[in-house]
Amino acid sequence: MDLTQRQKVASGGPYEDLVGYSRVLATGPFVYVAGTTAGSDGSPIPSSTAEQTRQTVEIMRGKLAAVNVGLDEVVRVRMFVTDIKRDWQEVADVMNEYFIATRPVMTMVQVAALIDEQMSIEIEMDAVRKTVVTEHTA
Numbered sequence: 691m692d693l694t695q696r697q698k699v700a701s702g703g704p705y706e707d708l709v710g711y712s713r714v715l716a717t718g719p720f721v722y723v724a725g726t727t728a729g730s731d732g733s734p735i736p737s738s739t740a741e742q743t744r745q746t747v748e749i750m751r752g753k754l755a756a757v758n759v760g761l762d763e764v765v766r767v768r769m770f771v772t773d774i775k776r777d778w779q780e781v782a783d784v785m786n787e788y789f790i791a792t793r794p795v796m797t798m799v800q801v802a803a804l805i806d807e808q809m810s811i812e813i814e815m816d817a818v819r820k821t822v823v824t825e826h827t828a
Contacts, residue, residue: 699756700751703730711717716757722816725752727768727809739771739810740780746813759817761788766816767796773798777810 697775699714713730715722728742731749736742751761767785771777778798785796804812 698758699753701730701753702726702732705751706733710797714753716759716819717821719819720755721754721759721763721816722820723753723817725812725814726753727732727804727806729806729809735806737808738778738780739773740784742809742811743769743781744812745809746811750815751812752811754815754817757819758821759819762792762815763820764789764792764794764815764819765818768814769793769796769798770801770804770812771798772801772804772810773796 695715695717697714698712699716701713703713704706711724711794715724716817726746726749727735728749730746731752733745736745747761754760755764760818767789769781769785771781789796801812804810
């Protein structure tokens with residue numbers, strides 16, 4: 691397994707070039723999705739945390755698909771919320787819709803703030819590919 695081969699996917703969000711990171715980085719069977727929020731694809735940020743969670747997971751699903759990975763291959767999810775007492779149940783309900791069958795490990799923590807005051811949740815995901823596609827160049 692050659693872990694020096696890296697496949698990178700950008701989202702076009704404003705912070706990737708400013709900070710110098712990729713939205714998705716895949717190397718061998720391992721796939722990492724950077725912290726993602728609603729609106730990181732340029733769409734409006736919904737007011738409810740449940741809808742922000744749903745929009746964020748859908749953005750991440752699309753970026754994972756760019757490296758031929760599905761949500762069923764996600765093994766770890768980290769959620770950062772700005773008000774855990776208020777939002778944990780609605781976040782849990784949405785995550786349950788996506789992950790009840792596969793049950794990746796998950797962590798939810800409260801943070802003081804996110805980069806935009808409209809944002810109430812940021813999510814990171816790690817996945818392990820079921821099948822690794824290798825590209826050979828001559």
